[in-house]
């Protein structure tokens with residue numbers, strides 16, 4: 040069994056529940072690689088082999104070692120069965136079409152890790168919010184974007200089937216971190232001549248809920264515009 044562990048839901052984050060509901064310590068007991076965000080939607084989190092990095096909206100990257108730091112939303116896993124990848128001419132269409140088709144991802148969760156020189160890297164970083172929190176869609180309409188060229192680093196992220204859109208983001212959700220760990224963010228677009236890495240398909244999803252969080256329990260999810268909002272919040276290249 041290889042499982043993907045998810046804490047809370049994207050629907051809850053969309054509703055503006057940005058208070059942290061799991062500690063890094065607890066999260067890392069469920070996986071050594073992953074993505075997420077911190078309390079207040081404070082940046083984009085990249086977890087690489089138990090090392091935790093936070094891209095902040097100023098563009099600065101922090102190495103987080105305080106295991107009491109809280110996250111409202113995160114996905115992690117322990118690598119178990121990665122298939123090697125060696126790709127040329129890579130961009131979102133490669134991962135959206137070629138990788139999804141080759142590894143038959145449509146109905147399963149997957150993890151992708153690719154390293155190399157990125158000719159183009161276009162990211163966004165969620166800016167920290169204060170209470171009362173706005174919706175994720177509101178935040179997404181005004182967030183700093185960054186563009187880099189010829190930058191060496193690693194992309195990691197998860198693929199979720201369409202039927203899970205709103206539990207998490209359907210399609211690919213990818214974060215980037217540079218090799219020197221000075222640049223990171225949520226990927227909107229990228230391009231590379233050659234990337235190497237691995238892909239893992241999960242046979243189990245472990246969905247954890249913040250049951251002791253009153254806001255989470257009391258949130259009335261508005262289903263009508265939820266998926267449209269997610270598409271706008273998580274980046275149009277994602278589909």
Ligand SMILES: [Zn+2]
Nearest residue numbers: 083213214225
């Ligand atoms: Zn992200």
